[in-house]
Amino acid sequence: MINNNNNNNNKINWSLIEEKWRYRWDEQQIFNSDPDFSKEKYFITVAYPYPNSPQHIGHGRTYTLADAHARYMRMKGYNVLFPMGFHYTGTPILGMSRRIASGDKELLETFQYIYHVSEDAIKSFVEPIKIASYFHNEIKLGMKEMGYSIDWRREFTTIDKLYSKFISWQFNTLRKKGLIVQGSHPVGWCPKDQNPVSQHDTIGDVEPDFNEYILIKFKLDDGYIIPTATLRPETIYGVTNLWVNPNVEYVRIQIDNNERWIVSKEAARKLEFLNHKVAIKSSIYGKEIVGKYVEDPIRKDSIPLYPASFVESNNGTGIVMSVPGHAPYDFQAIEDLKKNVSLHNEFVGLKVDVTPITIIGSDDYYYADVNDSILISPAAKIISKFKVKDQEDPQLEKATNELYSHEYYKGKMLQNTGKYVGMPVSVAKDMIKNEIVSNGVAEIMFELINKPVRCRCGTECVVKILNDQWFINYGDKNWKKLAHECLNKMDIVPEEIRQEFNYVIDWLRERACARKSGLGTKLPLDEDWIIESLSDSVIYMSYYIVAKYITNNNSISEDSSKLMIHVNNVDALNDSFFDYILLGNGDVRQVAAECNISISLIEAIRNEFSYFYPLDARHSGRDLVQNHLSFFIFNHVAIFARENWPRKIVVNGSVLMEGKKMSKSLGNIIPLRAAIKEYSADAIRLAMLSSAELLQDADFSFDAIKGIRSKLDDIYDIALEYSMVKSKFGSSLFSSIILSEAKTEIEDRWLLSRLQNHITDITASMDNLRVRKALHDILYLLDQDLQWYRKRITAKNRDDSLIAVTLSIFLDNRIRMLAPFAPFISEEVWEIIGGKYDSIIFAGWPIVDEDKRDPVAEESEQLIINLISDLQNILKVTKISPTKIIIYTSARWKQQIYQKILEYILLENKTNFGDIMKELVKDPETAKVKNDPKLIRNMIEDILSDPIEARNRRLKLTFFDEIFPLNDAKKLLSLESGNAQTEIIVHSEDEIQKYDPREKSKYSRPFKPAIYIE
């Protein structure tokens, strides 16, 4: 008999099960997908991997989610295409092979001890392509072992000949639309590699982020200029002094043959990258100019240079302007300097005499008397608000941020700002910038704002203005408009990330699209350059259609009935091929003649593209919103017709290992294949998907994975137990018994009714990819129901065939809902319980059977569950060892009143006690309640504290007999009372002849029987 305590302790051989199903899937080519016009298609892709290391646990989440999505849609009846390629483009693999060649110890050890690459293989890594193909293979094996349901016929690499032709076509198409521009623009830059850098090229995968600073020029009396960098050019009207670091070595330079500047050494170098001609004349320590005066370029006032150790030589020019009226840091620095100047021997005699100048007013920070003279500056006010003590105080940062954004959005320029008076700061800022830049008293300087950013070669990156270079012009206004239009029509999952996309689309500007070195496709316009990895990976989803039609090198198939392009014929293909296949442009006969392939082959590829495009879902990690995913939208809208624009983007957070970020230095990187061996693919899949909502970081922990493993073990054991029960009754059972005609018991009907609720909920969760919620329901809520069912049938000592029928329906549905997440165990269990198809995928996703919904059964079991919990509470408090328990269900009149109150609350939305009481008293049938207001108050509370589903369910039940289920559960109630011999008696309050020595029955309420214990 099925029994909780009967643990079979079957040690499941996971790897055997996994191997078996991998083989079967392969054999049946179950994941290969071709056009089938009788079915709706669903096309899912996930960012292809970069093969410079094996995949580890951290990589697995996005792929596993995409796979679960693909499997779910397949079970819903869609013709799902889920392909995979490999991204070889760029410099990282090249950089790695150079580091191997130079005997880089750290990298060698990583390969040897973390990735367990054999020595021979490592030796071969001096050739970049060997690294790529080694890890390509490794990643592919891992994906198969994880059970990813991929159509491998479409696999390609981004250095395949035809792929390069495809990328050339992409760039030619963009150029025809005027979206490839040549010009001078700032880019992140590695000075050593002489190459632009972006996220893929940097250590830690950071996108170099830079901003436009305004260099305002102050004149020393010896003709030298001191430029200072600021993001707030409007505050030039409030400058009182400059800050210079006395201990920094600055340089005197000749710049662009016309001016002489004093800047830090670092700044001199940065200026060169920004296209300035810089000649260093001599060096000078900051302390040599402390105390001197400069002329400010607007007011022509003479202002002093004061010493400040907080000024960093690698920020801006190493000298900054001080605006104590509006910059809390400057205000505090002046205060501190006043106090400490006497302590510095070297600056004896330095007079610190500065009055903050207020140039921006706003409601909250601007204080003035009738004469409009400023009493207290905004910076001073906010400093006292945040109780800042000195320059080291962390509150200063908060004060600064608050004041800056307050003034930007709400501030207006005051009278002392000349023609800008009355203007909002947000407007004046740009006007002032334009004026001083065109006057020549200021210049633009680009500066990294997230530095240091290091190239993978180890060199610190800078901003460089790249001349006459090729850019994709993401700054194009019309292009942005189309991108927004596409985004507005797309599903973004989760929806909360949509705003981030809007932001990125607005702010993207020209982007360098080529590199001097690395693997990839030559820029068709200028063959000295290679298209970089974030530019050749934006429309390749369409290439999966083409890739299926290329024979690989080994199979020189001469079978002319097979419509394939032989790899040796790729040379003949040109842009007209892609124009026709992907855009439907051109004349097919002409294309066939030009490209030397048959019309029928071209039409077959075109038809397949028309069938599978547009892309239905693009899965990716959250860190790619700011580049890849946005470029993906941009390039699609530029190249493809509206009906082929992508439909959905799904974004997920990353994976933490035991609460920590994964990193080599922490030694917590676990290669995926090693983890599969240890814990099984299914358990890893569930651990990745069940621990967090989409955008949160998932925390991967070994305790969690063990818990999940044992949950899966249970599911397997239950299936085995069930198969034994089933064999006892014979296999004819299922066809011969029609459940509705059989004499089912309450708990049978309850389990199947609950199952329908779960199917509804889980399907809704899956449709929104709320996989954590879906998994929680499948693993835990369904399990709770099963436990209760077992408790009930055990207490009743049932041993009938209906149990097998009920369980068969329950297990069948549960395992089908688990199948997208844990495919191996699901297939195995499906086979054990006698599933009808070769694979559970063909069994389809469960559909709700409305006939099995049974509110009476649900109410009955809930009554028993609640009663047991009440009973156990009483026993715990009173410490009685019961011999007899009497349960009183409420009188009929109470039930009628309850129903009325329920209607007031649910249908008339009345919850107020007084209102309800008034209504009840008005009606002669219920008027007698005026003597028992407490009863009504309690009933209202009962209803309001019940879950919504329970309220709605009860509204539909016009009459519910509580006595029947309670009698049915007598045996269980005895057991749960702690004494199997306890006598259970059930009375209705209405019975005249009832045992009620303490008059407890009057306390009974509908769905809340009264209990008396002896």
Ligand SMILES: [Zn+2]
């Ligand atoms: Zn570099």
